[in-house]
Amino acid sequence: MSHSSPSRGRRASESDETGVDPGRIRVGVGELAVATDGETLTTSGLGSCVAVGLVDRDAEVHGLLHAMLPSEDDARSAAARPAKYVDAGIATLIERLRRSGASGDRLEARIAGGAEMLDLTDAVGPRNVERAEESLAAAGVPIVASDVGDGVGRTVQLRADGGLVVRAADGFERTL
Amino acid sequence: MRVDVRALGACNRLSERGAKQAADALSELTGTDLAVEVTGASVASGEDLAEAFAGRESIGVSVGLRGGLEGEAVLAFDADNVDALLSLLPGGQSMGHSAVSEVGNIALGGFLDGWANYLGTAIDMTPPRYFEADGAAVLPDGALAGDGVFLFESRLDATTTDLDFSIYMLPDSGQFRDLIVGKTAAAAAPGTEAAAAGGSDGDVGGPAVPYESLSTFASLAKRGSANAADNIAMMTGLETTVDVSRLRFVPLADVPAEVGVEPHAGTVFELQGKPSGYLAILFEESSAATIAEAMLPMEPDEPLGDMAENALCELGNVMTSGFIDGWANVLGTSIAHSPPEFVHDIGSATISPLVAKLSQRQDYGFVIDAAIRTEGVEARCDVYALPDERELADALAQLSEP
Known part of the structure; x- marks a missing residue:
């Protein structure tokens, strides 16, 4: 077998359909995904990190972002992977939802995460939350x-109805 | 001869792309969804690899590589997963070896396509050879001989069945060196494929290290672990060994997935000096409790309560000093560390702030797989060394200067 080098289109740097169960799409760190079939x-x-779940219930479209850093401005590399950043990730997610039939006016957001896990890192969690609130506003x-x-x-699941199920490390679970 | 650290990044991204193609090919063949879980490049000595693979039984196929890249690639399944694999394949159990060979051929073909695309050259595969192997015999020929071999490893995960498998590729080092060095030159020219794949920042003239220093990575892990073991033995009076199987080079964004969602306990340190960065020592809960109990004079009231926390912090302290003293010796620099910060939470959540912090400047980190054995008690842990890659590259580069 021979493997030559046709110039194929490169994939988008955020893979948005990793690890799929029937009806379930896993979103990795610095990734986002949009679902239109009730997944x-x-x-x-x-x-x-902060998770941002957006839903347009009328259009039956929802999407989830798992972003690591507040802003693209913090990074030396520009826009290589928008889902890594809260601001660029939210913008990209909204755009993707729109393209899948959502209306910007009907979108509603639920957010989770942004914990202060360590004293060693300068409050990146709260800054992620703050940036998510600003970008969504x-x-x-x-x-x-x-x-x-x-x-x-925390571990989260965004259901098709927009409900965000948040389970904490101690097993405590609530639905937002 | 200098290698851009980003060339290693490009290779990593490439094995990731190759692994994705392998997963797609297999998904199609079996009708099962497969996802690439982890991809990493590692540098390890033959001795370390032999230890790491001891006791594992594998089946799979190997192919020889000719043309643009020479060497060997192997696709291996855990022998325990063979029945699950066969049940998914057209023809089922009756197909046996030939089905495994076919799967291997397709998946390895997909994997190598990715590399051929990147290198802009054709890679020919010899016909697949089926094998059943014990321990490290699964690795490509020659992997055990060198004292600092590159190994590209990808793990794919089937969400509905137990079908993890790994792909190992051992490129011929002389030729591989020429390729990545060649790519480095290309990476310096913006707009080329290599620049796009290798450096997301477009910053020409990034950190470069002499090719010969790359195997120093392997010795960093080894040297550090010997020191860590000595320190634990001194602290506890218990004879201790810390075995390091290898040092892996992984994309930072994959590190949380690598740690996984199981609860972990351990300690995190900030490093100051050359290089600066972070170091995290994480144990699965049961291992954390076991090692803490071994260190305490009496059984603690609760497995991971205050007493265990103190013990793990102290353990983390001496291990970290051991590692960084070893590194500083090898690199001829000085490195200091902060007091330990205890963590006990979902594994990936504990590490994500460190990854976030470093992601502002770089895309890759290092994982050291280690096991601590102290007089009859064995606890596995992972040491996540997340140095500033530019500072590390500078230190390595200075090492080789006359």
């Missing part, structure tokens, strides 16, 4: 519920 979007091990998307801060890791 549940899951992301695990949120520490200082600027985009005119209301935050209807949030579970952020504290010093606890």
Whole structure:
């Protein structure tokens, strides 16, 4: 077998359909995904990272972002992976939701994460949350519920109805 | 001869892309969804690899590589997963070896496509050879001989069944060196494929290290672990060994997935000096409790309560001093560390702030797989060494200057 070198299009740097169960899409760190067929979007091990779940229930479209850093401005590399950053990730997610039929006016947001896991790192969790609130406000998307801060890791699932199920490391679970 | 650290990054991204193609090819063949879980490049000595693979049984296929890249690539399944694999394949159990060979051929073909694309050259595969192997015999020929071999490893995960497998590729080092050095030159020219794949920052003239120093990475881990073991023995009076299987070079964004969602306990340190960065020593909960109990004069009231926390902090302290003293010796620099910060939470959540912090400047980190054995008690831990890659590259480069 021979492997030559056709110039193929490179994939987008955020892979948005990793690890799929039937009806479940896993979203990794610095990734985002949009679902239109009622799938549940899951992301695990949120520490200082922030998860932003957006839904347009009328259009039955929802999307989840797992961002690591507040702003693209903090990085030396520009826009290589927008989902790594809260601000660029939210903008990209809204755009992707729109392209999948969502209306910006109907979107609502739920956010989780942004914990202060360590004293060693300068409050990256709270800064992530703050940036998420600013970016969503600027985009005119209301935050209807949030579970952020504290010093606890979280795992989240965004259901098709927009409900964000947040499970903390100690097993405590609540739905936003 | 200098290698841009980002060339290693490019290789890593490439094995990731190759692994994704392998996963796609297999998903199609089996009708099962497969995801690339972890991809990493590692540098390890033959001796370390032999230890790391001891006791594992594997089946799989190997192919020889000719043309643009010479060497060997192997796709291996854990022998325990063979039945699950066969049940997914067209023809099922009756197909046996030929089914495994076919899967291997398709997946390795996908994997090598990614590399051929990047290198802009054709890579020919010899026909697949089926094998059943004990321990490190699964690795490509020659992996055990060198004292600092590059190994590219990808793990794929089937979400519905137990079908993890690994791909190991051992490129011929002379030719591989020429390729990545060649790519480094290309990476310096913006707009080339290599620049796009290798450096996301477009910053020409990034950290470069002499090729010969790359195997120093392997010795960093080894040297550090010997010191760490000595320090634990001194502190506890218990004879202790810390075995390091290898040092892996992984994309930072993959580090949380690598730690996983199981609860972990351990300690995190900030490093100051050359290089600066972070170091985290993480144990799964049961290992953390075991090692803490071994260090305490009496059984603690609760497995991971205050007493265990103190013990793990102290353990972290001496291990970290051991590691960084070893590194500072090898690098001829000085490195200091902060007091330990205890962590006990979802594994990936504990490490994510460190990854976030370093991600502002770089895309890769190092993971040292280690096991601590202290008089009859064995606890596995992972040491996540997350140095500033520019500072590390500078230190390595200075080492080789006459």
